[in-house]
Amino acid sequence: MLSPATSSPERTVLGRVASVLEAFDEGHEVLSLSELYKLTGLPKSTLHRLADQLCQVGWIERDPGGYRVGMRLFELGxxxxxxxxxxxxxxxxxxxxxxxxxxxxxxxxxxxxxxxxxxxxxxxxxxxxxxxxxxxxxxxxxxxxxxxxxxxxxxxxxxxxxxxxxxxxxxxxxxxxxxxxxxxxxxxxxxxxxxxxxxxxxxxxxxxxxxxxxxxxxxxxxxxxxxxxxxxxxxxxxxxxxxxxxxxxxxxxxxxxxx
The missing domain is CATH 3.30.450.40 (GAF domain)
Incomplete structure (x- = not known):
């Protein structure tokens, strides 16, 4: 079993958050949960929980088509x-x-x-x-x-x-x-x-x-x-x-x- 110091980025909480945020780009401004699953490779239960938490802090937002980058990230940028x-x-x-x-x-x-x-x-x-x-x-x-x-x-x-x-x-x-x-x-x-x-x-x-x-x-x-x-x-x-x-x-x- 890998220690926290040697864990790959996708195994850490921040690494998982980063993988979700980095899934969005000019060609993927709005992503459904299934599309996020394909792009990130994260377990669906983990992805659903992360998406809810990221919505709560404003880093992503719900959209009729799924999710999009939130205004809080835009403000920080x-x-x-x-x-x-x-x-x-x-x-x-x-x-x-x-x-x-x-x-x-x-x-x-x-x-x-x-x-x-x-x-x-x-x-x-x-x-x-x-x-x-x-x-x-x-x-x-x-x-x-x-x-x-x-x-x-x-x-x-x-x-x-x-x-x-x-x-x-x-x-x-x-x-x-x-x-x-x-x-x-x-x-x-x-x-x-x-x-x-x-x-x-x-x-x-x-x-x-x-x-x-x-x-x-x-x-x-x-x-x-x-x-x-x-x-x-x-x-x-x-x-x-x-x-x-x-x-x-x-x-x-x-x-x-x-x-």
């Missing part, structure tokens, strides 16, 4: 493509931001109620708990607040979920967070005053046009070293530069844009 593109456009501007402020410059996107850190530059003189590819709750981070402030659906999702206290400064009351987000919309800048980690503070602003937030950029570091006014202006100009570097061209055809 777009997130990956757009995130990579945003990261490449932002990199030189984040370098300049880190050099100007002497703080760590970070780039994030929103995935439901969490910030996904696409990039972090600087912070060599201090060690940050965040990392590229890491995640943090949106409600207690400046990057998160900068993005959800302009998305009422995201706000509702965040304030109706649990918001556990991370530090003595964490905003945990829905009304207080809504008030804070109103200030973000008014001034275009979000603050983390030691809300995720007591010893670190952060200033962030969204990368956006009049109606769409692509991500957010921030500077973060030790509380005693933050120059709030200078940092606010620096992240604003950096967000505008990132937008102009890559995204304004794409949206010119559908109307005027501004950061």
């Amino acid at each position: 777009n997130l990956a493509v757009e995130g990579k593109r945003l990261q490449e456009a932002a990199f030189p501007h984040l370098q300049a931001l880190a050099a100007k402020t002497g703080m760590a410059a970070q780039l994030g996107i929103l995935d439901q109620t969490e910030v996904v850190y696409l990039e972090r530059i600087g912070g060599g003189s201090f060690r940050l708990p965040t990392r590229r590819g890491g995640r943090k709750p949106a409600y207690c981070t400046a990057l998160g607040k900068a993005m959800i402030a302009f998305d009422e659906e995201a706000i509702q999702t965040v304030v109706t979920a649990e918001m556990p206290r991370k530090t003595a400064n964490t905003i945990t009351e829905p009304g207080a967070l809504r008030s804070e987000l109103g200030k973000v919309r008014e001034f275009g800048v979000a603050f983390d005053r030691g809300e995720a980690y007591e010893e670190f503070v952060c200033v962030a602003t969204p990368i956006r046009n009049a109606g769409r937030t692509l991500g957010a950029v921030s500077v973060t570091g030790p509380a005693g070293r933050m120059r709030w006014g200078m940092a606010s202006e620096a992240v604003r100009s950096t967000a505008a530069a990132i937008w102009n570097a890559n995204f304004s061209v794409d949206f010119r055809a559908v109307g005027s844009v501004r950061p």
Whole structure:
């Protein structure tokens, strides 16, 4: 009997899931259960159970002809493509931001109620708990607040979920967070005053046009070293530069844009 470490991919749960998802392609956008059985070679009982579970999480969807790829996978694919593109456009501007402020410059996107850190530059003189590819709750981070402030659906999702206290400064009351987000919309800048980690503070602003937030950029570091006014202006100009570097061209055809 093979051990888990030496089992072939199709014998693992992830391998079976992958075989189901990889059965779909341009020539097989909709597959019946019997077609999935032929393409994957999985036992029918296993396949039926996997299909039900994948439907529950939105990775595939039921169709009159059987099953098709679900919207959740489409969303995740777009997130990956757009995130990579945003990261490449932002990199030189984040370098300049880190050099100007002497703080760590970070780039994030929103995935439901969490910030996904696409990039972090600087912070060599201090060690940050965040990392590229890491995640943090949106409600207690400046990057998160900068993005959800302009998305009422995201706000509702965040304030109706649990918001556990991370530090003595964490905003945990829905009304207080809504008030804070109103200030973000008014001034275009979000603050983390030691809300995720007591010893670190952060200033962030969204990368956006009049109606769409692509991500957010921030500077973060030790509380005693933050120059709030200078940092606010620096992240604003950096967000505008990132937008102009890559995204304004794409949206010119559908109307005027501004950061």
